Amino acid sequence: MEAIYRSDSRRVLATLIRLLGDFDLAEEALHDAFIAAVQQWPRDGVPANPRAWLVSAGRFRAIDNLRRRSRFDASRRLLLAELEEAASPFEEGEDVEDDRLRLIFTCCHPALPADAQVPLTLREVCDLTTEEIARAFLSSPPTIAQRIVRAKAKIRDAKIPYQVPTLAELPERLDNVLRVIYLVFNEGYSASSGEALVRTDLCAEAIRLARLLLELLPDPEVMGLLALMLLHDSRRAARTRADGELVLLDEQDRSLWDRTQIAEGLALVSRAFASQRIGLYPLQAAIAAVHARAEDAASTDWRQIAGLYAVLQQLAPSPVLRLNRAVAIAMCDGPEAGLAEVDALLEAGELKDYHLAHATRADFCRRLGRREEARAAYRAALALVRQEPERRFIEKRLAELDG
Incomplete structure (x- = not known):
């Protein structure tokens, strides 16, 4: 039941909203459908199409609830009449994708x-x-x-x-x-x-x-977004160790990257750029493509990445893009150059509550041997981080500095 809730509940909700025409009514119907499933499936078995069963159960329960409430609420009577007139029973084979x-x-x-x-x-x-x-x-x-x-x-x-x-x-x-x-x-x-x-x-x-x-809509921006997501997702297996600990990009085992996703992503980047209408998503996908094409971390073309971030920053100025460009600059020109960029961002107050800005500053200071500044920045990041793998990674870096 938990697995079905995780995989299908939002799709069931989307279909119930379409059938019932009301967000709150659909959310209540979703909960009622899962309550019914908890009661009936252990006795009758899991249906062949659980999603269709849940949609049908939710819809019928919503109409039953409306019938009860319509005695006291004229607006509910109107909604009930519309539903009963317009909505045919949900068919198990109906396409809800x-x-x-x-x-x-x-x-x-x-x-x-x-x-x-x-x-x-x-x-x-x-x-x-x-x-x-x-x-x-x-x-x-x-x-x-x-x-x-x-x-x-x-x-x-x-x-x-x-x-x-x-x-x-x-x-x-x-x-x-x-x-x-x-x-x-x-x-x-x-x-x-x-x-x-x-x-x-x-x-x-x-x-x-x-x-x-x-x-x-075969639009270059859609191609770029799909490419960007595929290229990032291709690294999933290499991003954590078996124990769940975070692995940085330059330390990842690239043999674990999904080459099928990379090939599809690179082809989409080429299609998007061939249109000569280059927007935000194709540019971001192009950055991911530079990483995907590099055989190892050392052969990454950071100068090209910094240039792409500069173009992105012109199209859609963003402090997060500036932070990402600072990382690329540090890889090209050394951590001191990157640190100057990050300090300017933090002084402006734009990323003071963004843990990755402080973690980036800490890493630059660590690489420059400025241990006290690195400790302070890691502690600032630690106070803001909400994700446990990142928290453990920052704590590990702090322990290394203290050691």
Whole structure:
């Protein structure tokens, strides 16, 4: 039951939202469906298609609940009438594979406030908590929760359609959808908190959604995003040791990298660049491609990587991009050059709450032999980190300095 919840609950929810037309009603129906499964499956056995069973059970329970409540609530009577008139029974063979893509486009509808679209999608499509989303946006959980509640109400009251837009509408809706998919992947690739470094379910789901989107719209940005995710995900097996400890990129066993994913990713980068419309995702994928092509860490073309980050920074200025470029500069010109860049970022206050900025500064100071500064920076990173493998890695670095 736990495995089915992890793998299918958000897909079931997406289909229930489509069938019921209401986020809150669908979430309640999802919980009711799993309660019914806990009661019935041990007795009757797991159905051949658990997802279809859960959708059907959730939908019927939602309608039953509406019938009971409709005696006291006129708005519920109206919703019940609409559901009973419009909704046919859910068929077990019905295709629901793109329901989550429909849900993403609904959550990213231009009628919704821009600052609510991505948090709503991360909450409803990916089951991230408001705390996880707040950390990703450097915001507070109550602020994020308010945005999500208001966005749900807007979708309901404005009757925003639950559908993938037409081909003519797709380009203007694309940026936020790509951003959401990439944020899903990032949470999977480097979980914001918890015991595990990687959440493979989120990585796989982001890649699956990008493939669906590429079928709809063979745009260079979609190609770039899919390539970027494939190239990063190709390193998954080498990123941790058997005991779960973090392995840095330059120490990874590259024989463990997934060559099939790398080949697909490199081909997509080439296709994106051939279009001569080079945006953010193809450029980021090109950086990942430089790493993928290097036989070992020593042969990595860091000068090219620094140049690509400079172009990215011109297109979309970002303190995190500047931090990444600082790492590339340090690899080209030495840690002192990288340290100057990081210090400028921290002095500006842009990344003072970002643990990787402090960890990067600590590493540069360590390499320069400035042990006290390195200790202080590692302690600052330790106070901010939420992920256990990263925490243990920083503690190990501190212990090495103290030793």
